Amino acid sequence: MVTSTSNSLAGRTIAEIRKDFPILERTVHGNKPFIFLDSAASSQKPIPVLEAMDHYYRYSHANVHRGVYEVSEEATAALEKARVKIARFIHARQSKQVIFTRNTTEGINLVAYSWGSANIQAGDLIILTEMEHHSNLVPWQLLAQRTGARLEFVPVTDDGQLRLDIYTQLLEQQPKLVAFTQMSNVLGTINPAKAMIAQAHAAGAVVLLDAAQSAPHLPLDVQELDADFVCFSAHKMLGPTGIGILYGKKALLEAMPPFMGGGDMIRTVKLHESTWNDLPWKFEAGTPAIAEAIGFGAAVDYLNALGMDTVRQHEQEITTYALEALQAVPGVTIYGPEASLRGGVISFNVQDVHPHDLATILDQEVGVAVRAGHHCAQPLMDRYDLAATARASFYIYTVKEEVDILVQGLQKAQQIFHF
Template identity: 55%
Template sequence: MLSKDIRKHFPILAHEINGHPLVYLDSAATSQKPQQVIDAISNYYEHDNSNVHRGVHTLGNRATEGYEGARDKVRNFINAKSREEIIFTRGTTTALNIVAQSYGRANVNEGDEIVITHMEHHSNIIPWQQLAKERGAVLKYVDLEEDGTLSLEEVRKVVTERTKIVSIMHVSNVLGTMNPIKEITEIAHANGAVMVVDGAQAAPHMKVDVQHLDCDFYAFSGHKMGGPTGIGVLYGKKDLLNKMEPIEFGGEMIDFVGLQESTWKELPWKFEGGTPIIAGAIGLGAAIDFLEEIGLDKIERHEHDLAAYAIKRMSEVEGLTIYGPLDPEKRAGLVTFNLNDVHPHDLATVLDMNGIAVRAGHHCAQPLMKWLDVSATARASFYIYNTEEDVDRLVDGLRMAKEYFNDVN
């Protein structure tokens, strides 16, 4: 387990909620921010606030250095070949939409196939639905095994020579399933398809090496990894990005503008129209510094151990159902569950009364809810600041909620 001293870096964790010390178990939705990130953002606004790439004055140069320095940190963080392959976006959703609208529109035609899975977040479903409708393509789904994992044999059945795009999440935000992206990429490439990865639930929690995975695109968000909201990353292989057209047009992304025609800047700026997310990028850079100081391998091991402890303790609660693989080595640090006939929203409300924050609902994964044959679930998701004591508080809260609803009924 990581040292509990890490909690001292997160000022919000010192707060009380409804008279109880905060137990924050909703990091899969958004993580809390370390003081280091908060300070980096404040420092930009207090000392360096200026637009980037435009002015030659001191503030403009400092802002540009901070913004572009963050790009270099991202490149190192995911081991991209070059900084030109790192596009700053508003988040994972925007990054996936860029791939669908730019690469997809240019390369997917009538009768072609797009392959995803039943476990995908809506952000990795709807862009492909829209692209399939627009281009007359076929959207296909890889079914799941009973434990919520993916079978490579099933992937091989679904991906064919007609497949142009395979887009799969690295880690499920509901099941916690860790998908074999490298092997799936090999299957996609063997059939002439490109591989797109939704890394929103992976990049904050484990070491990601896009060259090792050999994926063509990888998307993730800053706010799930200790960074600010409104900043994300699209990684793309340089040769693919060079061939793609931007989908937003205006300032910053242009080279030359004439009365009838315009030309675009080189990578990565042709995809970053308008004033970019300067403070967000700087905050993301600070978050990367913080995570790398701890070590991604240590973070992954901490969360595996915490998930294993949570599954063990939560399984002691009678009437509680856990979804996804029970083997902690096959899942990331989250546990999705239901308790008897208690609606997840009611359960989450009772837990919140005791200072315990969990997520309740369909988790932006309605097709997966249908596959699980439930309308909604509750989810406890862990990060570097969570401890076994947090899990114990959750289990105590679940038992309290069970007693409360038994008395009500």
């Protein structure tokens, strides 16, 4: 196992923290230690998260909001306690502003269908950026197709930052909506969200912030940012798959029609009409992901114990080290800004080696897991005239020794391709 005792988080060594993640103890391709550098896609899960979900299934499983018996009431209390934890994690005023969704994608689609269909009309302007994940592009394309709205995009510079001068010019056209990522899943770029949101509000726009990449890695205060909507997923921040949240300002959520119809989102139902439940349940039709919500709450507890400022500091150290190490390898091209302007994500290519071949070699030869492809950001690939990149991404359990093995793997790939 690769370990390091030189760094610490909240008084715990990284080696101690790594023991909370059972998967990091396994080997691949024989006896190679498993080195996981794909946390931007989905993070690993610590034992407290696994235990919280297991305990629910073993001892407290029942449907929520419906039963009056003890176990159902326990399950309901656990679900709603998790909602409160998440609301506090993002500094929401009220837990009812936190809507459980399947993931970030569903949260964005919820806003596009519910708020968008009620507020966007033909000719209205929606501002996005060139660095968006498909989840923050396609829903708005569909909305524009349904309504006749138009889309404009903030360009990206060669070093992976937004053209904020163009953003200012676009705002002069009085957009109805601005939607952008706080942190790029490809470039790692951390955008100046607070300033961009304030500018958008001054222009009269509603703002949706995609926090899928930022919520796991940066302190997130929705009141300080003043975003109208914020979406993120549990599985990128130590929690389970299949659950995320949409945060929204209360007045906006109350005015929005339901996204889906069914059980639990209603107050009354008659044959020809229905009335809707209060927030947040108006947007949570059907049986929710109860165990996943409980696991999400446990993940938030784990991150709170470490401290998000500490998480960010550790990732900056790893990212700085990795950038310097990769830049020292001949034939490696890195995309995105300097370490101080990015999160723990590095996309790169190796000369004359296709990213998919590179990822396969890294896996088989040195046990390193990286992502290769367009990373659900094809327009950004087009911007840089790329078909794909390799991407290494880091989290609280990443150590510098793993970066060293990544570099060894790149050198091995170059030998194989006779570079």
